[in-house]
Amino acid sequence: MSYRYIGEIATADIAFEATGESLEEVFIAAAEALTNVMIDEPDKIERKEKVEVRLENADAEMLLFDFLGELVYYKDARRLFLRVDEIRITKEDSGYGLSAVLSGEAPDPEKHQLGADVKAVTLHMFALEQTDNGWKATVVLDI
Amino acid sequence: MTRPSALKKLTRSLWELPATYKPGMLVPARIYGTEKLIGEMDDGVFDQVSNVACLPGIVEHALCMPDGHWGYGFPIGGVAAMDPEHGVISPGGIGFDINCGMRLVRTNLTYDEVRPKIKELVDAMFFRIPSGVGSTGLLRLSHNEFRDMTEEGSKWCLKKGYAWKEDIELTEEHGCFKGAKASKVSTRAIERGFDQIGSLGSGNHYCEIQVARPENVFDAQKAAAFGFTLPNQVAIMFHCGSRGFGHQIATDYLQLFLKVMEKKYGLKVLDRELACAPFNSTEGQDYFSAMKCAANMAFVNRQMILHMLRDVFSKVFGRSAEDLGMSMVYDVTHNTAKLERHLIKGKTRELLVHRKGATRAFGPGMEGLPERYKETGQPVIIGGSMETGSYLLAGLSTGADAFYTTAHGSGRTMSRHQAKKMYRGSKLLHDMEERGIYVRTVTCGGLAEEAGAAYKEIDEVVEATELAGLSSRVLKLTPVGNIKG
Numbered sequence: 001m002s003y004r005y006i007g008e009i010a011t012a013d014i015a016f017e018a019t020g021e022s023l024e025e026v027f028i029a030a031a032e033a034l035t036n037v038m039i040d041e042p043d044k045i046e047r048k049e050k051v052e053v054r055l056e057n058a059d060a061e062m063l064l065f066d067f068l069g070e071l072v073y074y075k076d077a078r079r080l081f082l083r084v085d086e087i088r089i090t091k092e093d094s095g096y097g098l099s100a101v102l103s104g105e106a107p108d109p110e111k112h113q114l115g116a117d118v119k120a121v122t123l124h125m126f127a128l129e130q131t132d133n134g135w136k137a138t139v140v141l142d143i
Numbered sequence: 144m145t146r147p148s149a150l151k152k153l154t155r156s157l158w159e160l161p162a163t164y165k166p167g168m169l170v171p172a173r174i175y176g177t178e179k180l181i182g183e184m185d186d187g188v189f190d191q192v193s194n195v196a197c198l199p200g201i202v203e204h205a206l207c208m209p210d211g212h213w214g215y216g217f218p219i220g221g222v223a224a225m226d227p228e229h230g231v232i233s234p235g236g237i238g239f240d241i242n243c244g245m246r247l248v249r250t251n252l253t254y255d256e257v258r259p260k261i262k263e264l265v266d267a268m269f270f271r272i273p274s275g276v277g278s279t280g281l282l283r284l285s286h287n288e289f290r291d292m293t294e295e296g297s298k299w300c301l302k303k304g305y306a307w308k309e310d311i312e313l314t315e316e317h318g319c320f321k322g323a324k325a326s327k328v329s330t331r332a333i334e335r336g337f338d339q340i341g342s343l344g345s346g347n348h349y350c351e352i353q354v355a356r357p358e359n360v361f362d363a364q365k366a367a368a369f370g371f372t373l374p375n376q377v378a379i380m381f382h383c384g385s386r387g388f389g390h391q392i393a394t395d396y397l398q399l400f401l402k403v404m405e406k407k408y409g410l411k412v413l414d415r416e417l418a419c420a421p422f423n424s425t426e427g428q429d430y431f432s433a434m435k436c437a438a439n440m441a442f443v444n445r446q447m448i449l450h451m452l453r454d455v456f457s458k459v460f461g462r463s464a465e466d467l468g469m470s471m472v473y474d475v476t477h478n479t480a481k482l483e484r485h486l487i488k489g490k491t492r493e494l495l496v497h498r499k500g501a502t503r504a505f506g507p508g509m510e511g512l513p514e515r516y517k518e519t520g521q522p523v524i525i526g527g528s529m530e531t532g533s534y535l536l537a538g539l540s541t542g543a544d545a546f547y548t549t550a551h552g553s554g555r556t557m558s559r560h561q562a563k564k565m566y567r568g569s570k571l572l573h574d575m576e577e578r579g580i581y582v583r584t585v586t587c588g589g590l591a592e593e594a595g596a597a598y599k600e601i602d603e604v605v606e607a608t609e610l611a612g613l614s615s616r617v618l619k620l621t622p623v624g625n626i627k628g
Contacts, residue, residue, distance in 0.1 A: 007560035011185060011212045012219060012347070014559055038276045040588060069394060076335035076387035079277050107277035114586045116559070117276035117345035117628070119390040120239040123397070123415040124215040142215070142239045142390070143346040143559065 001025040003033035009125055013143045014116070021134035023060060023089045027067055027098075030137045031084050034071055034121075037141060038081060040113035045081050047103035058095035061128040064137055067098060068121040075118065079106040116143045146181060147189050150174075156209070156610035160193050167197040167413070175545070176209040177607045180599065183556060187213030188220075194413040195223050200230020200422070202487060202494055206545055208501045209607035210554030210599060214238070216416030219500035222548045225422060227482065227495050231410065232427045233419035234400065234434075236497030238478035239393040241434055242441035243348075243384030244315075245475050245502075245524040245551075247535065248449060250456065251468030254354045254375040254623065260459055264352060265581050265624040267455045272350060272448055273342040274628030275585035280341035280447060289337040290325035293388075296439035300446040307470075310446065312513045314474040315503065318442040320481075323435035328388075329395050332433075336388020336440060341447030343383050345589060345628035347552075349529060350381035350448065353620035361616040365537050368519045369472050371618060378620060379452055380533055382526050383444060384478065389437035396430040422495055431480070438479055445474060472535065473522035475502050477551045484510075485546055496546050504549040504614045506540035523614045525605060526552045529582065529627065530575060530595030533620045534605050541612030549614040550604050557597040566591040584627040593627065 003018040016033040020026030035042050053070050057063035074080045082104040090097045107114060120142040127138045149164045153173075158181055160172040172192040176184065188211045195217055196205035202224045211220030216235020223236055257264065273280055284292065292299045297318025300306040311318050343350060357374045360366050371378075385392075400418035403426055404410045410419060420427040449471070453464035460467060480497045487494075496503075505512055505521040512521055520538035527533040531553070538547060557565075568587025571594055575582055584590045608614045 005560050007558040007564075009213075011187075011555045011558050012214070073331060073335060073391070075277060076339070076391075077331070079279070081277075107275075109275065109585055113588070114275050114277075114345075116586070116589050116592065119346070119387075120394050122215045122239070123401075123418075126415070140215070 001029045003029045009140065013141055015140040018137045018139070019134065023135055024087050026128070026135035026137050027064060027087055027089065028084045030064060030068060030139060031071055034068055034118060034141065035081055035083065037118055038075065038115050039107070040115055042083060044112055045083055045104045047083065047085070048105040049080060050101060050103045051080065051082060053098070053100045053102060055098040056095060060096050061126070063096045063098055064128050065121055065123070065126060068139065072118050072121060080104050081107060119143060145186065150189070156607045160189065162196065165193045168193055170196050170201050170204045172196045172205040174207045174211065175607055175611050175613065177603055177610070180209050180603055180607055183599065184211060185213045188218045191216070191218040192221060194417060195221055197413060198223060198231055198233065198417065198419065199410065200226040202226055206548070208548065208550045210550040210552055210604045212554050214499065216414055217497070217499045220550065220554065221499045222497065222501050222546060224485065224494040224496045224546050227422050227493060230422055230495060231419035232422045232431055232480055232495060233417055233497065234393045234397045234430065235416040235418065236499050237393070237434060237480050238499045239390045240384035241389035241393060241437035241478055242476045243478045244441060244445065245380060245382050245526050246445045246449060247472040247524045248379045248452065248469055249370045249472055250377045251373065252377045253373055254377055257352065257377045261352065261581050261624050264455065264459050265583050265626060267459055268350060268452065269583035269626045271451050271455050272626065274345065274626060276345050278342045278628065279338045282340045282447065284337055286333050286337055289333055292443055293325050293328070293436035293439050294323045295319060297442045297446050300443055305450040306446050310449070310471050313471040314442055315476050318446065320435035320438040322432060323439050324432035325436055327429045327433040328392060328436050332388050332391035332395060335391045336386050339386040339388065340444055341451065342386060343448065343628040344386055345586065347593060348383040349625055349627045350379065351529065351622050352624035353378050353380055353533060353622055355618050355620055359619035359621065361618060365519045365617045369522050369535060369617060370470060380524065380526060380620065381445065381448055383448065385437040385441035386444060388440050392433045392437045396433065399426060434480065438476065442474065473524065475524050477502060483546070486543060498548055500551050501548050502551045503547060504538035504542055505547050506538045506542055523549055525550060525601065527601035528553055528595040528598040529593055529622055529625045530580070531601055532622060534601065535617045535620065536605065536608065536614040537617050538614055539612055545613050549608045553598040553601040553604055555597055556599050559592040562592045562594050562597040563588055566594045580622050580625060582625045582627065590627060
């Protein structure tokens, strides 16, 4: 499970590639990559507040889009930088279901080295693909 | 960067990809720029502007301004006018940060008067104007009050005592996109933005103190009409948009359009970020009404920042904002779609003009301009990088081919990732101070991403717009103090 930022595909914004052996792992890696854009050391986020997220989507790729959108939503609506505590993704006939517990705290310039605000997750080159080693996500964030 | 072999040079600053360039193109794609700018343009621009040329209902040509670069769906700098009867509306042609825009405010202070207080001023601005990721504004509105505000725009500020009467006249659309309907906005969007009014945000959003040096005044007559009459006169320019509110509206409708576009309307596009709906459909009209709410919130956001700036200057100089002559020059929008009347092949037609990272630039005498700018044409505010300076231009009557549109900034050439690898924020901060630009920021990393070298040469961009007859130089503004989110 890892992520890396890529410079070539988003002139004004930030793109990253996240990988994981399972769907859960790639979702966690993508969430960490997104949070790491807004704060330099995500490890400094204290897990003070908990949030539960439940999502469904016919498509695994769009489920990731929705999941990352939740992190962007909570950043503004509840002023929370969140990290993933637990995540479970299930495949059913109708599509994919996700249930996750996230926790974190509000941005604090005294404690956190802040980065750029993520305005939105875009669909520009957005992809979730199965690879020989598991899964790979490509994401471009609007900054 | 390879320019497509089909790209034809029409004039010194206008290039065209013919409608045969890509299957599905309904009109040619035109790109404004000098030889140098076109040479430096990323490949994405050519691909994206030609995708835009495939959108149903597009009229005349898809356009990209000289500061254009890779965006989502539309390139940044993309412009498309649609037939409202048969055409589409696309959030990808407007952008996530709806009505991200620029406001320019002048003072009657000269740099000699401001220089001794520059640190005090910038520190006070930094303290007063919330900036950076997660920042919230000072206003605490209920969701219902917020909804009312999004329908009223800047007039809401006038009512509450946060605006001068003249501010309204000096804001594009008089600070209100008429027909905004808060009922078309999701609760999630309101939750994301209701407490962010009067906050700068981050990325390329900033508030800057600038000087109009005498050698940088190119058109003294228009400069005077725009309120610049003193040598080394000080002005304040800022750039921000509709914050989380607008971002969520764009995201909501992008998802909705993806669901209905093909299934309900049989529309196919070359890129998911070009998701669209017929303008004359329920979904299209709902988005148009919701987008207007975000545009109005952005006007209010900038108005509240102006209110705080007037207070900061007033406290630092011990004089009232009126006495300091802190009048607005103008407020321009970048990311919008508007119904406008344009002359097409000898006939006046109403068109839905999408502008994404592009500025409306009405020429002299055009309807919609404040009375005081009827002779000069519309003031156009071009924000440059924090190191190199910005421009005040004027719209021209020769801009009809571009639906009276011009550039919006200098446009990036280097990715944020690359800029962060090349520059250290703390060193940049120090170097800029040595050069007389005092900066305060919540993020040194973010500052490095905004280094001057990450942007195109603004002089070249402005020259390209002038050569193309889109806008003309009035004056250049040099930065001396800056706060960055």
